[in-house]
Amino acid sequence: MDVSLGLLTNAVISGLLLGGFYAAVSIGVAISFGMLDIVNIAHPAFILLGSYVAFIGNSVFGIDPILAAVIALPAFYLLGMAAYQVYYVAFERRDDQSLRGLSFFFGILFIVEVGLILIFGVDYTSVQAWYGGGNLSLGFIELPWRLLVPFLLGMAMVAGLQVFLSRTFIGRAIQAVAQDQQALRLMAANPTRIKRIAFGLSFATAALAGAAMIIIQPVEPSIGREYIGRIFAICVLGGLGSFPGMVIAAVTLGIVESLTSTFFGPSWAPAVAFGVLLLTLAVRPSGILGR
């Protein structure tokens, strides 16, 4: 194990950029789980869906994958709203909710995954974009474009959503709905409608996260499973309900994974995420910046 400074620096920088991507991947769950307390374990499958949409846009229509995802945003948003509606109608009786809700999303996870396999097959797919290869050179640091662009996308998504939540009416309502639904009802606000919008937003982020994913690496439908552990580890480590915390957690995980990968081999990556999750739950369950 040759620990050169260059290797170390490279691993840390890659991890940092990867962290930005992980933030993009996790922000949807930060909304659905962190703010609405809905365990959407199927989120990774929809990210994959986003990846394939980006792929189609890129390979069939020749457009930039991120642009393809942006075009698909409304469709994902509507899909999210529909999914919430089903969830609400089926599980609004809250007694057994955690088990049945979780099972529901597991079912959705598998169905979406299988759907993607049947349509696209199990081989790896990738996109062609100008940032697919090559590095941005900043002095002695080399930043691969294929990591940098998803990083920037992730940061933009988090910033955008943060502004939305704190500056707009609906955003404030979303923050409030987690706290006191009854009070909202008495203000002529419909908590169900607000949650539906929030869930739609959560799905919309999956479209962009999917584009980011297929830029970083070639995808195939079942890689979503690796991300279940990562996403929930990040949300828990960051603290539910805190976007800044989530970003810090995402970057932390990215760096830890990158270092582990470099020095111990890439197959340990999924285990690392769960290890971080277990550690957080044991030591500080409310997360870094959790309330």
Add this chain to the structure above:
Amino acid sequence: MPTSAPEPLLEVAGLSAGYGKIVVLRDVALTVGAGEAVALLGPNGAGKTTLLRAVSGLLPRTGQVKFAGRDMAGAGPGDTVRAGLVHVVEGHRVFTQLSVFDNLLLAGYGLPRPELTRQVEEALAFFPEIAAKRNDRAVTLSGGQQQMLAVAQGLVRRPKLLMLDEPSAGLSPVLVDRVLAAMVRLREAGTAILLVEQLIEKALAASDRVYALARGSIVLQARTDEADLPNRLEHAYFGQDVSAPLAS
């Protein structure tokens, strides 16, 4: 006091409501006139909070509720609020992570922006103490201030009738007086009030009429200027069939 007796603002008749299998209210009837302050008193477990929740649409109910001449059958909380009947729940629950101003903006959900800002300012004018803290997060307010914020939230809609559920709960006597004084000012400005309270003397002092609710039904109704009210309330609370004699 209305001279030619027009239709009351709020008219409740034959109301029954409960939680799941438990029936709490049986066949309740009451009225509130425009600009009136009515107190709803009663021991714990009588169903006062349940009554407010049933009227504002948070709980399913059977029976008739008419507000401002309109039959409110099937109306949910949103419709009720838009009709001008606002319910401020007990426990001064505000959105702690949002600022005072944001809390008030949220209370006016759905109103067009210019109108909303104006009404928020009007509501704040009633409570200068919290107007000074408009940009502070609600969690930094004291209990009394949070209660005022909760009432102010109710005011944003310019309600015709404001239902207050135990605004004194958890507050020191000084703060209770302040909140009730604001309520009296509201009434003078024309808003009708239905006040649920545990503190009988203070509630009676601030109201025109009173209902007593015990074991799920109305057991007394009177004007607050009638004689012998405390004794009659006591009878109503403890039921008529009590064996021991009253102390003098």
Add this chain to the structure above:
Amino acid sequence: MTEAAAPIRTRGAAGTRWLGKLEGKISWILLGLAGLLLPLLDDSYIGTIATRAYIYWVLSAGLNLVVGYAGQIAIGWVSMLTLGAYTTAALAAGRVGPEWNSYLALLAGGAVGAVFGVVVGLPALRLRTFYFAMTTLGFATIVTQVALAWKDITGGGVGTPGPVFPWPFDPGWGFYYFCFILAALATWMTANIGSSRYGRALVAIRDAEVAAEASGIAKPKLLMLIFLLAGALGGVAGGLFSSLQSYITPDAFTFEMSVLFFIGILIGGRGSILGPLLGTIILTVLPEFAAPLVQWSTFLYAALLLVIVLVIPGGIADLLDYKNRRPLEQHREIVPRPELLPRVLDRPAAELLTLKNIALSFGGVRAIDGLDLEIRPGEVHGLIGPNGSGKTTTLNVISGYYAPQSGEVRLGGAVLPPSAAHLRANHRIARTFQTPRLIGGASVLDNVMIGGTIDGQGSFVESLVTLPRHRRDEAGLRAAAMLALQTVGLESLAAVRTDRLQHSELRFVEIARALMLRPACLLLDEPAAGLSTEEIRRLGALIKAISRAGTAVLLVEHHADLIFDICDHVTVLNLGKVLAAGTPAEIRSHREVVSAYLGA
């Protein structure tokens, strides 16, 4: 219901019980026969499928207790299969020292599973359900990763051969019967636990944890026992699996398999053995029908899962539950029989409950501010006061849910440890709750039997294999519960699912459950709420009779009528302090009390 009718009913009930027992057993007999006779088909393909189903069921039977009974979402239980498989394979192949005998290696696999079952289960004591699910998933991922990396023991990605069992259980039909026997054993043992006081206690922890504590059920110990058993069964299943596959690699233990076991139990329905068994069989057999495309089987699992979760949440067990589809009599009356109390409360000398100088604050609020209280046996002591006066808090201190910051609670001279709600049952302190806390999906009789959990003498192992002491326990508990139900007047509803009962009946069921402890002290938290006038009258008569039989009764109530009617002594609380104490007549005319209530 007249006196004459009662004895006839009992005899009839015994007769129907025999029929009921046979009715329940029919399915098992059929399944058993099917399994025994399957080899006659002489189709090795079907034999392999069936063997795989048995192996999956051995693991799922244990997991069923964890997920279906205890309600812990252990999604990653495939880790036990992995651990058991590799342990058995490695030992039998001589990778760790000399070659082990296959059967011993299998046993070792089970032992390793048991140990790690406890390890994986420990977080369940502290974590919310979803987080626990994630930790089990994480553990499964880590185990697979370790299997990949630890090449010396596991052969890494290349894999390792599984053990071959010698005659009479050699590969083929011999091994088939081996797995069949173990599956039958697993079914028998888990069914025994399921229908024992341990099984009932698990369901109580799942659905009514607070009430379970009050009945003396200690969650940590019980959960750890279940995880141990489930881990052991999973490990054994793993060993069998490695033999069936004859060669195992880390990717044989897939994410799908993880979820499959879980789905099988969910499809089967919670709190049942037969349901999950059928569910597991269905899920094992399904891929064979979807043979053309591997992905279709995953799709079918998911579709089946969605159908169950959305449409039939109770699963197969619910579909098979014909008993609870029979309509109930509409206008039922609750007619308690207080005269039975001496038999129910047959217990040693009565004891005095005293509270001395109790103080408790929540944040800045003094909930109880220097409280002295004395509750004498043979008396009904009423505790009343306005909202926020500290009545329920006092009750919670006595029953051990809150620890006071100062002062002590004594029963007959012995100091009761604060914050030890699950130990109160040992002191024969029973209570009811403001909102009835019962297990909706269980029968009324089961709910009442939970009250007597601590009276069972038999250990977990004795229940596992139904040794005589377990049988005596069960018979005794059943008889005591029926007697308690007769006392409160609800014995006709004993077999009915509790969530079908009216609210007032639920309150009386709670009292029956409390009576199972033969309490020295009975704490009642607003038992009259939601009852009709006539029901309140009967409740009052019952409570009075309970006190006259020697129990010290503390009654927290809002209903002034009930308090003044049956209480021998009344204490009025206001703002956490005693405002007045005395007979009902004295209290009723006490000026300050009236003012406090009227909120001056």
